[in-house]
Amino acid sequence: MYADSGFRSPARIALAIFGLFWIAVMIAPIVVIVASSFNPRHIVFPPEGFTLEWYKRAFAADNFVRAFFLSIQIGVVAAAVSAGVALCAAMAIVRYPFRGKGVVTQLLMSPLLIPTVVIGLAIYQAAITIGIGRSFLALTIGHIIITLPFPLRTIMANLQNTDPSLEEAAIMLGEHPVRAFFKITFPQVRMGVAGGALLSFIVSWNNYPLSIFLSTPEFAPLPVEIFFYLQWQFEPLIAAVSTITILFSILLIFAVERMIGLSAFTK
């Protein structure tokens, strides 16, 4: 609550030093990979020169460009659907009582806790069983399942901060409950919906272990493409692609920050 606590102690200084050290540990890998992407020949650090060659090649590489747009396509669909589903689920969980609420909430959140490799295998098996196999549909359903916890969390947080009597006031004035929801409650949580959708997109965009089960070589999202490429070649091209990916993520993080404040995500 208050800005300065009015006393300094050796413990606080030690904490600060350790904090700076840890920040260095976290930043170092990113610095290394970004620096490597400007390296003329190999992925090494410190770089032996400076070139933008690999970025040119990255933008010219058909497979990466195709994977990039496929990733965006899947991400957009997954984000839209999972934000919609999450909105319904959040309303039910926060506002209405029903049996097994705890279990349902845990189930919807469980993709955060079960190994994605296992989820991928399971969805792959289920998809084969119902005959959709490795397809855009299966891939998208898989992405929706694993991205759902994120908009669910942001929207639930928004709803919990929204006074239920706002909607009740509209109902008491004669409005139909469904219209009251769209006129009154939805505008209060729309930032949570938008931010949650954006987070869904990011998670989908980043996902690799799930996609690997549900995609084919002609049909691979970016992280899968990066990974397969790495199995054959190990040149700064991949550092350039990674740097672009990181940049893209940072832009998205700023978008989330502007929209809902990162706190909705970090809390």
Place this chain on the structure above:
Amino acid sequence: MYADSGFRSPARIALAIFGLFWIAVMIAPIVVIVASSFNPRHIVFPPEGFTLEWYKRAFAADNFVRAFFLSIQIGVVAAAVSAGVALCAAMAIVRYPFRGKGVVTQLLMSPLLIPTVVIGLAIYQAAITIGIGRSFLALTIGHIIITLPFPLRTIMANLQNTDPSLEEAAIMLGEHPVRAFFKITFPQVRMGVAGGALLSFIVSWNNYPLSIFLSTPEFAPLPVEIFFYLQWQFEPLIAAVSTITILFSILLIFAVERMIGLSAFTK
């Protein structure tokens, strides 16, 4: 706040039906994979028979058993260290003002938002640069970085619910601030620390894209082992291993639930 809202509408019924459908979509993959693991010959659904053979083989497979214990070992170290780091970071973020608090918080949370494949590649490069290469140390540091957001979140939530004046009261009675923290504040957040450590363990246990960069064939955590196995063979053995993994995750989820309530994680 109140149990029944006193009115029913077709919209609510539609919501309920859709909810049940979505739950089915989420449960189906797990049902398929678990059922497959009891299948005598192939991974197919519905199963063609019932056998526990694959479980016997799973427990006899040296590579899986070794990978299982390696995963636990890494998970325990990552959990302990990241809970400790998170406790310091959470205290600094929640209680003390410092320049760039927002940036530091975002940095600590960023592993949730950057593709793990990219993080893995970056850490691998950085590890090679400083000469620790693919090693237990590099693997563990990587796991600590990606697990850190989870205890940070639970501990921050706990701290935000802990009245700072509890600690101030001890200081006003003459206690040293560091001892006041351990005697007064730590007991208030210890469930968040324990729960956060458990979540770290789960995340580490589930991680695959990071481990793949930092491990070697003799030295691979369970998800990596599962994935490599799948590249060569595709028999119910892998369904049995997956089932065991899911069971293990569920047990851990219950432990978290008991300790901190899943809400600390889902909110």
Place this chain on the structure above:
Amino acid sequence: MSDSFVSVRNLEKRYGAVRVLKGVSLDIKRNQFVSLLGHSGCGKTTTLRIVLGFLKADSGSIHIDGQDMTHVSPRHRGIGMVFQSYALWPHMSVFENVAFGLRVRKVPEAEIATRVTSAIERLHLGGLAQRTPRELSGGQQQRVALARALVINPPLLLLDEPLSNLDRQLREDMRLELKHLQRSIAQTTIYVTHDQDEALSLSDRIVVMNLGQIEQQGSPHEIYFEPRTEFVARFIGKATFLDVTLDGAGADGAARLRTADGMEVHVSKLRRRDAVAHGGRALLAVRPEEVALASPGEAGAMRARIVEFLFLGNVYRYQLLLDNGSDVFLDSRTPLDGGEFAHVRFDGGCLVPKAAQ
């Protein structure tokens, strides 16, 4: 019952094993202002939500203006509601907030403009129509909530602790203004509050609730001066309490009482003497303003030791100790002059049956 505009019959509500409403019945006449008064948890909010229709009672019925509303959905009950949090919509202007109920009713745009403007004027919000709720002070938000509820001319107005979020000065001003508004529009109103001052000053009738039951209903004057239960006597205002038996009574209202330990107590004007049979035990409640200083020899004068006093601005409140160890509270406009002891007499008082322990 034919003259009751709102009739609530035998409401019962349980949450699991807890009976939160134990048969609450309530009749409200047309144009009456009725307060539901009680501590938090007494059941007043549950009653309110059942009347609104957001909560279903386990049994019991609600009629408004002769119509059975028990199973009618909240949107069709036509009740004007002011929530404790005001529940203004932050994404709409003051005008749009107030106009909402009229738009739902498909009132023509021109009429909406007139009616909203006049509601806004009546609540002294002129010039604020285009502001958003966040740009208003607490008191102004409160008025917007009132205007929004009143503009649809609801047959019944329901107010849930409308003043509890305001600070003290503003709360006192708004109390006066509410009373004034109430007098000018003569609106049938249910007012839910935990604040006895609000209930006393605004209501035609107060319903005191406790533990899911109605303890007493009556005019503010009755509730204050003639409490029927120990709970009401202790909840409303400050009082001196003595455990007594009725000893004798004169025709002029004077009475002689005896405390459990044998001390004789005179009360010049004893109210609710019939609350207890002659010789029966009861509680004597005396308001601080009914305790007067007496001369030592005077009839009914009791010696008391001065223990403590509080300066409250308009009055000094003294805590005194009778010889038998009972506390007596006395309000005086001037400080008592020095000395350890004073003599007091009871100019009034009220008998209340003792609550079962």
Place this chain on the structure above:
Amino acid sequence: MSDSFVSVRNLEKRYGAVRVLKGVSLDIKRNQFVSLLGHSGCGKTTTLRIVLGFLKADSGSIHIDGQDMTHVSPRHRGIGMVFQSYALWPHMSVFENVAFGLRVRKVPEAEIATRVTSAIERLHLGGLAQRTPRELSGGQQQRVALARALVINPPLLLLDEPLSNLDRQLREDMRLELKHLQRSIAQTTIYVTHDQDEALSLSDRIVVMNLGQIEQQGSPHEIYFEPRTEFVARFIGKATFLDVTLDGAGADGAARLRTADGMEVHVSKLRRRDAVAHGGRALLAVRPEEVALASPGEAGAMRARIVEFLFLGNVYRYQLLLDNGSDVFLDSRTPLDGGEFAHVRFDGGCLVPKAAQ
């Protein structure tokens, strides 16, 4: 200054562009009970936290018992502190909570037992020593917090809104008890509150703060009857305010005033007449209990229309309108008898300089 036990000099504090403390100075004598009174945001909590040492002032100094505490860490200031939230440690018993300060001071175990037990007894917590804070009522928690602060015999006790989390009945009881405790231990105390009743009834001296400055310091009686600024007059208690110029004054305290629109006003006993030069403009503040009913022909009687009244239990508060349109508030023990008009006179009043707009 040599007799001041606590001396706070010229505290200044900014947060960015906002000056939250604008040179606050404060002197507290040994054994004095001083209240810091003001709205939230007036700077009282900032002052408190600077005195505690959890916040550094931009400039200014703090001395306690002659020692410069300005740069001493909070743990070495030895101040006994009761937090608004009580700040009891939920994982320790009542005994352990109270014993904490003694353990830090390495007091022998036997002495701890005696001192803790006596502190617990003194605050009527006997039998609760082994409970945890969660098992206690709000009032009991409040007492534990007090016992914990007092057991170390602090040279200075600091209380931050200690009664604000209690409900009304309990708050009134605790107020009396605090006053009693205060009288029996004569402890130098700073009491931070926004509640004027608490400040008036408990304090030896009240410091009224507003916008980071001290508006007025004085005894409760002075603050209530002789406010020096318009803010204090409006903040403390209820009053009638009239915009006047001083017209003439008699030697007996009576005065003749004239309102801006020419109406003549008589006040029988005008306090703080020197607040304004003859002919200068000022604000006349009259307490509701200083307004009396008058007969129509009486000197100083003014005709007023009865606008509204509130029954407050012990008193009826009337809102009247003078012919010039000013509100007058009058407290009466009995309802005024019918009729639209009444005549009132001012038996007392106080002049206050008008605040700059």
